[in-house]
Amino acid sequence: MAERFDVAIVGAGPGASIAAYVLAKAGLEVVVFERGDYPGSKAMFGGVLYTTVLSRFFPDFMEAGCVERYVVEKRFSMLSKADELSLSFKFLSFEPPYYNHSFTALRAIFDRYLAAKAEEAGAVIITQTVVDEAIMRDGRVTGVRVRREGGEVNANVVIAADGANSLIAQSAGMRGELPLSVILGVKEVVSLPRSVIEDRFSLEGDEGAAYEYLGGGAVRGTMGAGFLYTNRDSISVGFGIPLSALERLGVHPDVLLNEFKMHPVIRRLLRGTTPVEYCAHLIPEMTPQNLPRFVGDGILVIGGAAGMVNANPMFHEGTNMAMASGVLAAETIIQAHKAGDFSAKALSPYVTRLKQSFVWQDYERYQRLTRFADTHPQFFGKYPYAMAEMAKKLFSVVPDNDGLQVPKRKLELAVADYMLAEMGLLSFGMDLMDAAKAAML
């Protein structure tokens, strides 16, 4: 294969496909290489999708069936051994077309939908093809080397959209070695009839629920967090955990997944389900210090490859950031194409626009909170566990010696004692101050 394209894109994730769509619509010759059997076949994410960028180009995406349900309940739960204390938000006042909701999605379906849109617009998508490296000539990227016969493909610009482990960015000298801090994501999709899901989670029609779990009962009280999302006729259940925490526990991730699924709170939600899919992925956590350069001569780096992920238990964002950076990259390339200049300087407006957008601003802000979480794992394990235990103590009705009931004051004191013993007033207070500082910076 010895071809010449305006743009060669590595990877067919959400960032790549939307970039390919925008570029092809503008009349540029675009090729996308995907190593998987089809777009999405090798993708892993929790399962929540934010769609403002998507709906700008494909306002009818919901009718197209590429997403599962729109989220009307977001629940944050703290699990102790067998109890749950949760904060639930129900959004029943949102109205169609629901773009300001998040949606649940399955990547095998969503990525294929988006890639098909790029193809319809004129982009060429080539699957089952690994790109080994960026081709460099005189310090600039001039194409990619694909693992096929005669596999040199020339392009004015290459977009590295090959996800967080981006070898393309590395081969083009855009970043050093990957960071040592790595998150393991583990997920199972289990099937359940649609009507059972709707009854069990109190949903109507295409409404969905997204639950996040912290505390000792979730991932053995480590910095990890569990999740459970309802799809149309299946449920995504899993967790993310720093690899270092997993090593300290010394257990196989399947054991943790099984424990989580067997927690009395989760078991009830999964009753009668059948496993249909399992996936696990290692994803590097990029701090601002080890981010790649976003542009070079003849190359742009987008989405996960650029480290633009906000995958904390509160937001679980990344695919939307990938799509947004894909659009910004494509719009920059269209301008560069008009000027016939693909130097790093000509491509640099991409960096400016990325930094002005929510992508960079949210990444930067929540990175600080992620760093805070790294040094304060008690917010993931010990404290949520203790909160659930305290709620249990406070709402228990205890018989007294006369066969009546212990007065509430005694229960309140018992809760205060527990809090002092388990959480330590001083250390808890100091941790709260640290948390407030991290949130306000």
Ligand SMILES: Cc1cc2nc3c(=O)[nH]c(=O)nc-3n(C[C@H](O)[C@H](O)[C@H](O)COP(=O)(O)OP(=O)(O)OC[C@H]3O[C@@H](n4cnc5c(N)ncnc54)[C@H](O)[C@@H]3O)c2cc1C
């Ligand atoms: C535990 C966890 C949970 C998450 N949950 C969510 C969530 O619920 N919602 C959300 O929005 N985000 C979530 N994210 C983040 C999200 O998964 C990523 O931000 C997003 O997938 C990045 O999209 P992308 O298009 O940049 O690349 P990716 O989706 O990573 O796609 C890269 C593509 O490139 C292909 N590829 C890679 N290398 C090559 C190569 N050499 N040659 C050819 N093809 C190649 C891959 O097969 C893949 O298809 C989560 C992340 C983690 C760690």
